[in-house]
Amino acid sequence: MTTRSSGEAVGVAVPLAEHTTLHLGGPAARLVEATTAEDLVEALRRADTGGDDVLVLGGGSNLVVGDEGFAGTVVRVATTGRRADRVADGTVQLTVEAGEDWDAVVAAAVADGLSGVECLSGIPGRVGAVPVQNVGAYGVEVAELLDSVDVYDRLDGCVRTVPAADLGLAYRTSRLKGSATSVVLRARFALADSGSSVPIRYPELARALGVELGDRVPLAAAREAVLALRAGKGMVLDPADHDTWSAGSFFTNPLVPDEAVPEVLARIAERLGGEAPVPRYPGGPGRTKFSAAWLIERAGFRRGHQGPGGRVALSSKHTLALTNRGTGSTADLLALASEVRDGVRAAFGVVLEPEPVLVNCAL
Template structure:
């Protein structure tokens, strides 16, 4: 079976072996067995953050199909929401909101499974998983043991963690601390606050925040729809660049030289001593419009959002990578900023 059938980009060749684990015990056994024989392992969740080579994968592709959710009171208006790694992320968010639990609503509409969220430190609309994650259960592949690991030991940062880019551990389940009472987390993202008609920092009913986020994501082609090729993507293909103050100053000079001194440049707070630039803004100002086509017209930037690279039908992974290289090189040439891919590359690279 080609891995194109298991990814939202609908790209990728076949694995040497394919199996599906429906319980945590099956998942642990499957990974241990592959490790014992020295087979490479590719863990498949929703496939929403994977770019798989046309040649496929020379090992065991293990699809995580584990399910289960549990809510336990923690006191002081908090609950612990424990979720198995194979659960669909947006279904989990919807369930939390329906139970009157706040904290996940701004992460609505993100494709993929729960197990991937701490690896990537998934975030959107002013909220990151790191803000609510308390711990994960990990299979340590070096020792074969299952350990509960606190969130603070995961090195969670902007779209990354110590788990990203390594195959040393497998997420089996995650625990989140959420608030009871039906209110959202404070609304931090300006666009979302405007849609909701509130000030940044205000709270709203969690279901209202979820509805607003879903509408915003649909408008950008970021909610999966099999009939809409703008959603045949891996979501945001490039991360927003984080620049220190010195580097940012040089970039702002180049932007002014190219676009004029009076062009406002959106920047956002990030880690201490750094600011975040909008990758989508840079891509558009470098000359790549929504719908920009790649080789043969088989791939393109989304017609709704320049940060998504999409399969228009009949594409190969190399087509997508060629388009990604064109965009990356164009932004670097225009502004001196290096864009880095957000999806996990399997058997391929830029």
């Protein structure tokens, strides 16, 4: 079957590399595209009734699929729709279907003078993945803006609204991450009808804008500056640029227990001869956040460092992005990721954790 109708299976052995920003991943046995929330629920119910394994696929921007592919049903979320409701003086609730392109939503919010998401410009993927990952960049996390999500529970077949406070939102994670049973149908965000950005908190962004930390700027200026910074790091998708054939930041910034920080700092000093300062930040109660990119570079991995056969490499623009140079495989990518992870652990005793979801493969 080759018809791409909503809710119908399409193709045989559909290459998942066509649906991921890494351009990697083996075939899916079946692919279903859902263009409405009702179709999405029905596709999941049919697959579950048939005892099929299910992979829910959005924009494929935070996904690493094994070379063997996926033997079950891939349900591609292509639902669309947005609605803005004024809920209080100066506050607008933006309700967005899970299949909407995230950056298109950000662009529209900026154009409408709605503040809150402008620093999250240029992030690839779809809205349904945003609360799952608790997406964040340039000093802003979705947890600060998210009001609630509508979730389909595959265990009991019910759709329910879950407040953001009940999602366990934390650094690049939530209770939804890794869950095979809860599927986001739509999300609601509380945005300010102000026309000005949130206070600029990220030093690099403040420098790019020529303002002080805590200042506000016009929404369009904040978005343009963020897009420029991301493009300079290869983090804005460009089919012609292999530096953007990635899953974004492959590793999260490590959160180290405070009692282990002195040992980490001692190992850094021993290796680097007391180089200072070491970038680190509060990581929540009892933890300190280190910069993964900084650790990777100081462990000896420079931008452009090649993996097996040069088929994969660290981006030439940013060491956190592991890229497919056009002929790579998932096995190549994971070999490079393992080399980097093991090198940082050997140098500093810090274990880097992958940020993307790994499907039918492991690091």
